[in-house]
Amino acid sequence: MRKPQPDSPTKRKLLAAAQNLMLAKGFTATTVDDVCESARLTKGSFFHYFETKEALGKAVLDRYVSTMFQAIQDAPFLKKDDPLQRIYGYVDFLIEMSRNPAKQSGCLLGTFSQELSDTHPGIRKTCAQHFARWAEALRLDIASAKAKHAGRKRWDPAALAEHIIIVVEGSLILARANQNYGVVERNLKQLKQYMNGLFGR
Amino acid sequence: MRKPQPDSPTKRKLLAAAQNLMLAKGFTATTVDDVCESARLTKGSFFHYFETKEALGKAVLDRYVSTMFQAIQDAPFLKKDDPLQRIYGYVDFLIEMSRNPAKQSGCLLGTFSQELSDTHPGIRKTCAQHFARWAEALRLDIASAKAKHAGRKRWDPAALAEHIIIVVEGSLILARANQNYGVVERNLKQLKQYMNGLFGR
DNA sequence: ATTGTCATACCAACCGGTAGGTATGCAAAT
DNA sequence: ATTTGCATACCTACCGGTTGGTATGACAAT
Numbered sequence: 001m002r003k004p005q006p007d008s009p010t011k012r013k014l015l016a017a018a019q020n021l022m023l024a025k026g027f028t029a030t031t032v033d034d035v036c037e038s039a040r041l042t043k044g045s046f047f048h049y050f051e052t053k054e055a056l057g058k059a060v061l062d063r064y065v066s067t068m069f070q071a072i073q074d075a076p077f078l079k080k081d082d083p084l085q086r087i088y089g090y091v092d093f094l095i096e097m098s099r100n101p102a103k104q105s106g107c108l109l110g111t112f113s114q115e116l117s118d119t120h121p122g123i124r125k126t127c128a129q130h131f132a133r134w135a136e137a138l139r140l141d142i143a144s145a146k147a148k149h150a151g152r153k154r155w156d157p158a159a160l161a162e163h164i165i166i167v168v169e170g171s172l173i174l175a176r177a178n179q180n181y182g183v184v185e186r187n188l189k190q191l192k193q194y195m196n197g198l199f200g201r
Numbered sequence: 202m203r204k205p206q207p208d209s210p211t212k213r214k215l216l217a218a219a220q221n222l223m224l225a226k227g228f229t230a231t232t233v234d235d236v237c238e239s240a241r242l243t244k245g246s247f248f249h250y251f252e253t254k255e256a257l258g259k260a261v262l263d264r265y266v267s268t269m270f271q272a273i274q275d276a277p278f279l280k281k282d283d284p285l286q287r288i289y290g291y292v293d294f295l296i297e298m299s300r301n302p303a304k305q306s307g308c309l310l311g312t313f314s315q316e317l318s319d320t321h322p323g324i325r326k327t328c329a330q331h332f333a334r335w336a337e338a339l340r341l342d343i344a345s346a347k348a349k350h351a352g353r354k355r356w357d358p359a360a361l362a363e364h365i366i367i368v369v370e371g372s373l374i375l376a377r378a379n380q381n382y383g384v385v386e387r388n389l390k391q392l393k394q395y396m397n398g399l400f401g402r
Numbered sequence: 403a404t405t406g407t408c409a410t411a412c413c414a415a416c417c418g419g420t421a422g423g424t425a426t427g428c429a430a431a432t
Numbered sequence: 433a434t435t436t437g438c439a440t441a442c443c444t445a446c447c448g449g450t451t452g453g454t455a456t457g458a459c460a461a462t
Contacts, residue, residue, distance in 0.1 A: 004410070026316040028229040032448060043449080045412045053448065111315050113378035114307065115227040127378045162375065162384065163391045170371025174363065177314035177328045183363065190364050194395040211437075233422060244423080246438040254422065 084145035098184035285346035299385035
């Protein structure tokens with residue numbers, strides 16, 4: 001009676017609607033009715049696919065992260081041979097994204113961490129794991145870039161990976177408050193200055 | 202009938218309770234009942250002092266910011282004569298704050314910006330103004346520090362001011378997700394490295 | 403081809419509880 | 433006597449979630 005298909009067009013519509021709403025209003029302020037109305041479905045069918053609202057939240061988070069991950073995996077800069085070029089390409093890619101008005105909506109990982117870390121420990125944990133994966137992916141390239149171009153210097157690749165992430169998240173907050181995503185570009189460029197120092201340019 | 206005193210012990214209790222709750226759970230997830238229970242008062246008296254929940258939000262935000270502002274104004278590093286020492290002192294002060302377990306609760310400015318920028322334009326604007334004031338205060342010291350110690354270099358003091366802020370806000374997000382405020386210290390130290398470059402050390 | 407079976411997909415109506423907010427009363431202070 | 437501080441009681445809308453049901457399609461057995 002209640003074994004919905006794990007992936008159906010309807011479920012995807014619900015997830016897409018929820019993602020948009022939650023990026024705009026956050027998790028708590030987004031109601032199940034909102035999601036249903038936006039997806040042009042009814043609450044009955046919503047709860048056919050999701051046991052609780054929290055389950056929806058987790059699903060949206062996973063969907064968001066894997067979408068991002070995919071977008072990066074498909075980006076051209078990842079094909080560069082030199083890891084240092086990949087790292088700088090990464091930051092430039094983020095800058096380009098921040099210029100795209102369609103993507104000027106903040107990071108779900110950041111917003112969920114902030115509003116749910118105290119009330120929804122499960123979601124908080126999921127956020128932390130996604131952050132850790134993100135940092136680890138960055139760390140790998142940073143470590144080889146360092147080995148190749150800055151072997152002598154003494155600094156921790158993991159720390160730079162973390163720093164890139166927090167610069168992104170912090171810029172997004174300020175961009176949102178100011179309703180101006182130029183903040184992101186400005187600060188990613190300063191991050192590149194900092195990286196120049198680390199890699200000895 | 203409804204002209205409450207602008208500042209009374211009761212109102213302060215409500216504000217303090219609301220600030221703690223909203224730092225932990227955010228604005229939306231904090232209910233008026235929560236606030237009343239935490240302040241050991243009833244809803245009747247709550248609405249004696251605040252016309253709406255949104256008015257409470259703005260009041261809490263103002264209170265939070267002016268508390269922070271005061272804490273900084275009273276800090277010893279501001280007495281230094283050299284503006285460069287004041288800037289570095291500022292960052293060190295933030296590091297010390299991040300070590301204090303009592304203050305490991307995020308920044309209301311950041312959380313409100315994220316969850317309310319789309320739904321409560323008034324609060325969003327207030328946040329943006331507070332951010333701007335914060336940045337301006339930093340910019341002044343940075344500009345004189347630059348004039349004194351790095352007059353030749355070409356970079357914008359306003360950009361560094363903004364960068365300091367976004368590093369703080371970004372670190373706080375990650376710290377929250379990881380439930381570990383060492384993140385803040387690590388990234389403020391990297392920020393200092395970046396500043397060393399700018400000021401030509 | 404027809405029928406019966408069974409699982410999934412989706413909906414309209416509803417439920418208990420709680421959200422923000424109001425009406426009102428009354429004691430203390432001015 | 434009026435104003436202020438705070439409480440009790442209550443209202444309406446809406447919250448997340450449930451219920452009972454219908455529609456649809458796949459697959460057999462006939």
